[in-house]
Amino acid sequence: MPQSRKAIIIGAGPAGLAAALRLHQQTNIQVTIYELRAEPTTLGGAVGIQPNGLRLLDRLGVYEKAAARGFISSNLTLHSMQGHIVAQQDFVGWAREQTGFGYMRIKRTDLVDVLLGAVQKAKIPIHFNMRLTTIKESDESVHVTFGDGSTDTADMLFGCDGIHSFVRRAYVDSKKTLEYSGMSGLGSIIPTSILSSSTTTQITGLDATLTEDGMLAVNPCSAGKDELFCFFSKEVGLPNSGDSRDGWAVHRKEEVDGFKSAMLETLESAKGEWGIAMKEVVDSISVVNFYPVYRLRPGGVWSRGRCILLGDAAHAMSPHAGQGVSMALEDVFLLSRLLEDPERPLKKAFEIYDRIRRPRINEIFKLAAQNAQVRKKTGPWGLWLKEVQFSLAMTLSWVFGADKRGLRQGHLVYDVDEVDLV
Ligand SMILES: Cc1cc2nc3c(=O)[nH]c(=O)nc-3n(C[C@H](O)[C@H](O)[C@H](O)COP(=O)(O)OP(=O)(O)OC[C@H]3O[C@@H](n4cnc5c(N)ncnc54)[C@H](O)[C@@H]3O)c2cc1C
16 A cells, blocks of 8 residues: 655635545645635625536536525626627526526635535645745755745645745746736626615526626626625736735725726616616616736746645636636546556646646637637727627527527536546
């Protein structure tokens, strides 16, 4: 019987918690998680998870618990500012038939809480309030030190510490820099109890409205439909002070303060029942979170020695493909499969991982960047053109049965557990 191996996981977001669970399920590796924050973060509003990711949550044994909290519907309705419906479709219908999973919108806190519950049930050690300060390697092990002076040693380390990853910056790839995508997201979670019933009954799933300034979308994010995630994706330039923390702090405050009046101004010409509903939703917002969307361009180094980056730490992308969580889950599942065989050297496992993951990540990065285009600022004619294009695309897709054949849904049925490892 080979000796059990030990892994350190840095970060208790979706990637870190899922990695701990999968390694615990599938390998003889003993994991310990270290998280910077004193408790799970509230950042992220509500995330949409697609069939390829939901299937993996199911294999982790947490899908039912997540489904009991999130809102499941893949009904996409695109509304116009004139008050009519431009297009309507079940946007993952074919993928659901293939995989058995649809689309879930769930508060990030609920997702993390469900994963954390499973981690605790499995008795996997997790330490909060731990700031990683150094990573060192010898031939036999990786050694870490934290801000409080405590240390740990293991056979391998997973950097699951998100887009600003310390593991990436300090150890794996110090050359890689973040890039501002030019887009920002403004989001708010609203209790539906404060909205009129004529507004809530109009919201059936993911309801989006194209405006000249960007895209405004609403989507219930809790199982009882008692909370609604409202988010606006728009182009926002870098502040004059550049990409500095101070510049963003001022900019952020201005964005938040001005959000409601700017949105109501954007929606001023919105007509019909839907226009009234959107104005009511925006007017009821009391807290706005502002997320400038940064990303890591494809390429760069994902592993060094005994350390590897997973999730956003390796490949943060713009959220417009709705695949960030699913990409983190796919990373975790592939790596866990590769580490299942204790005889496979770590270096070999990381090499195979890199070869299999690169094309998939590049494909989704490209898709996310393409999807961002429709959210860019435009004039009245540009908006009209976008609506016509959407309407035509959906009508043609329906007429020729492309939606039934899974056009543009191929990436949603990708099963990382079926990928050939050789
Ligand atoms: C506006 C916006 C909307 C999004 N919408 C979606 C969506 O609809 N669907 C979707 O799938 N994805 C979406 N995403 C992306 C998704 O949130 C991320 O891809 C996902 O959270 C990545 O998980 P992660 O665990 O890799 O990183 P994170 O979620 O960032 O978690 C990293 C964890 O590491 C911790 N950490 C950081 N530094 C350290 C350190 N030095 N030591 C220890 N711990 C550390 C952090 O506190 C955090 O808990 C969106 C992102 C944004 C910004």
